[in-house]
Amino acid sequence: MAFNFNWSPLSATSTSSTAFYDHAKSLLTAALNKSSKPPIIVDDILVDDLNLGASAPDLEILEIGDIAEDRFRGIFRMSYRGDACLTLRTKVQANPLNTYLSTASSITSPGPLAANSPLTIPVQITLSQFKLSGFVILVFSKAKGITLVFRNDPLESLKVSSTFDSIPFIADYLQKEIERQVRRLFQEDLPVAVHRLSLRLWNPEYAASLGDEATAPAKPLQTGExxxxxxxxxxxxxxxxxxxxxxxxxxxxxxxxxxxxxxxxxxxxxxxxxxxxxxxxxxxxxxxxxxxxxxxxxxxxxxxxxxxxxxxxxxxxxxxxxxxxxxxxxxxxxxxxxxxxxxxxxxxxxxxxxxxxxxxxxxxxxxxxxxxxxxxxxxxxxxxxxxxxxxxxxxxxxxxxxxxxxxxxxxxxxxxxxxxxxxxxxxxxxxxxxxxxxxxxxxxxxxxxxxxxxxxxxxxxxxxxxxxxxxxxxxxxxxxxxxxxxxxxxxxxxxxxxxxxxxxxxxxxxxxxxxxxxxxxxxxxxxxxxxxxxxxxxxxxxxxxxxxxxx
Amino acid sequence: MLDFMDHVQNAFYTSTNWNVDNGYTRLNSSAQSILDFRTPRGLRFHLSSLSTPNFATSYSLGSISVIDGSLSYLYSTLPLSSPKSADVDLRLLSPGYRQHHPWKYPSPTRDDALMYGRMFLPSGTLEALYLKRLGATKQVRVTAVSDSKLKHGGTILAMLQQDTGKWSSEYLYSTDVALLGWRGLWNFGEADPRPEGDKPVGRFSGGAEVYYGVLNKSAGMSTGLRYTTLPQHPGIPLTMTLTLNPLMGHWTATYAVKVGEKAAFASRFEFNMFSYESDIVMGAELWRSKGEEGMEGVLKAKMTQNGSLGLLWEGRLKELLFSIGGAVDFRRGEGMVKVLGVEIAYSS
Structure with a gap:
């Protein structure tokens, strides 16, 4: 058994998708800039382009453990070979000595005269040709929201192209670093984000606790009452x-x-x-x-x-x-x-x-x-x-x-x-x-x-x-x-x-x-x-x- | 204003006839001391004393966010003169335009050593310095820092310095990223005691530095050239430098000029030929004298391209040395004053 996704509303040409992409971009930008960045990145990270592509991921139901109107537990096999792409833009400090000295203690600094001159370079990184394949465990309950866990590392391969493509050393480094980040994203950040989003949608008490629902009941009602x-x-x-x-x-x-x-x-x-x-x-x-x-x-x-x-x-x-x-x-x-x-x-x-x-x-x-x-x-x-x-x-x-x-x-x-x-x-x-x-x-x-x-x-x-x-x-x-x-x-x-x-x-x-x-x-x-x-x-x-x- | 311990170290260098200025890192020290002065932050007190000619202690207490402080001890095998805050020359404590002299061959000296340790509280950071002269032309300098927040718990930097007068070179190694480095300076022209003929009015110096981090496989280098007038120069003293970081395409040009006894001006222009970014800083130092007894205070000011102004006023009040400074950003409406601080020091 498999799913048939209606992916067309997400194609870039559709008008209804514009708002979605704008929203997704702003969310992604906020998420990328929230945590403290490594000293090599000297500017905000901007999401330049986001496109989920024309083809949908394939989801195959492997097992359904529990199903009811308000709850669900199942295991899926997900695979994706689509043409989604993501372009990020930021500025990096190209001088490693500058980055190193910015974190070093002053007394043990070698104190170079000009070897640490800064050079900020605008960088554009494009992630494309995502190849994903993995087992997804999805647990849904209206009270507890959606829990989505990847049972294995879903990322098979990913193409990273950047301003530094002509410099193999940096290109390799970027490829490795970004793959590591994307793996972390799938296995740690995405489940958390999905869970929070689902709680916000289905659980008004959680939303009220976030303080963004002014009309929430003054005293949260208990189940059964x-x-x-x-x-x-x-x-x-x-x-x-x-x-x-x-x-x-x-x-x-x-x-x-x-x-x-x-x-x-x-x-x-x-x-x-x-x-x-x-x-x-x-x-x-x-x-x-x-x-x-x-x-x-x-x-x-x-x-x-x-x-x-x-x-x-x-x-x-x-x-x-x-x-x-x-x-x-x-x-x-x-x-x-x-x-x-x-x-x-x-x-x-x-x-x-x-x-x-x-x-x-x-x-x-x-x-x-x-x-x-x-x-x-x-x-x-x-x-x-x-x-x-x-x-x-x-x-x-x-x-x-x-x-x-x-x-x-x-x-x-x-x-x-x-x-x-x-x-x-x-x-x-x-x-x-x-x-x-x-x-x-x-x-x-x-x-x-x-x-x-x-x-x-x-x-x-x-x-x-x-x-x-x-x-x-x-x-x-x-x-x-x-x-x-x-x-x-x-x-x-x-x-x-x-x-x-x-x-x-x-x-x-x-x-x-x-x-x-x-x-x-x-x-x-x-x-x-x-x-x-x-x-x-x-x-x-x-x-x-x-x-x-x-x- | 120089730290008491820095001042004691300078006294050690002077006593051992070590020319600190004859090194590549001090190529543009004149402009640096006028433009890159340190502004105090918050309120800070220093209490120092040279208890014996060989032993010095210093305590400092500050309050930026929380009360923090440090205590430091220094031991020198060479007896040092006591820099009392009541009568110390302010020019030594607040370096400005640097007047260079014709280079000369180093004179023989004892193999003296200096040890210094400093403990910061409440962070528990420990700093240490070991300085040892090795003959007339060499010196070893080892610095270390121990801090649980640092990677591997701390760093050690070891440096071998060599100064022959005509040229100087430094070899260094840092345990952090296993950084290897070399820097050298070459002085053009003749040595000071010229046998005959007219004395030179100016001098060219050129140098370079190279670093390589073994662990992070990154390199850095720069090269520089300086022209400075010597005391025999008939006009106003000036220093010009030009440095280039060829890897980063970064040019830096400085120009410092001393106008009379009480004023000096400097400017620095930076340009990156890869990113087309540029920056210009201008600054001045103005001394105020009190009769014949020397200088009473100094005002330093600098202005950057983006409209921020840095001010520092250092002087002596009775037996106390004070340093008041701040940074002002005119482009920001409210909250123009970014940094403001007062430091008070007493030493005996």
Missing amino acids: SEKEDADEDAENDDQYFNPLLSASEREESSSQFSQKNLLKLSSLMDAQNTLSLDTPKIADVVFRAWASGVAHNATMWDKPGALDAPLAGESRSYAFSENGDAIETQSIASSRPSLSTTPSRCNIPTTPSRRKKKHRVVDLRKRRTEPTKTPLSSEPSSSESTPLASAASSECAVEEGYCERPPAPIRRVREDSIDYDPTEIRPSLRPTVPITLIRPSSPTDSTATEDITYPPRGPPTTASKPIPADKEKAHLRQQESWRESPKIRMPPGAPGGILEQAILSKIMAEIQRTLEEERIKRGSVDGKWGVERELENLCGQEELPAYRAI
């Missing part, structure tokens, strides 16, 4: 919302705020979901909603520094009461039902065609309701009378009807129009689950993360009820009560399958937290923390303990 980031950001500010499927202009507007790397990954994920493909691209370091609850501690969410300064009570930046309420809701559910993600076959049963809307990437665990009752979100605790029925229904529907029509998807902002069920109606049924918000302060000392949590009407902090998972109905009722009383700890009345285990885990966590709090109150001092707790805080940051959120 993008989904959280997105959900987070759009709750906070609609203008900052980014959807890969938005129009190009919109994308351009917001693209500066996100890591290009993450955007590429997200868009490939989107593309995968627009088809019937069962395969979801893996994104490194990403916690999918369906897995989320178990690894809640590990999921990180960076907050924008400005947002943390002004947490809003009514509109929490972390999935609070806003037009994005639905997104919040569904996210909580998904994170609480990790066990269901192991049954992807059900995911392909669409319950409603309208759910196929592109923007709807919400994991829906509920049976659709037909009678919508428009209740304001803030008054949802009052609809607790429907809870028994809803909770029973929820426990069934999750198993029987399937919970979504898509594979597990990252949390995205969900538009109201894309949600075809009424949130207020379903909400009570969701309450039994434990919505765990994955909140991590931007710094260990920052306590605003928990302040973001919006609580239901506050009551005196009493002990949370301890529902027995087996007794679903009872437990749920008690949970509902306790939910009003305690802002922090609410336990589910029980859920099928893994949810149960999850609930127990969460409960234990809550219990520990509660006990610690009680102890602290007993001791009457805020600072009187238990050693274990203090250690925990030191380890995880002040507010790292799972914060349960009211909805």
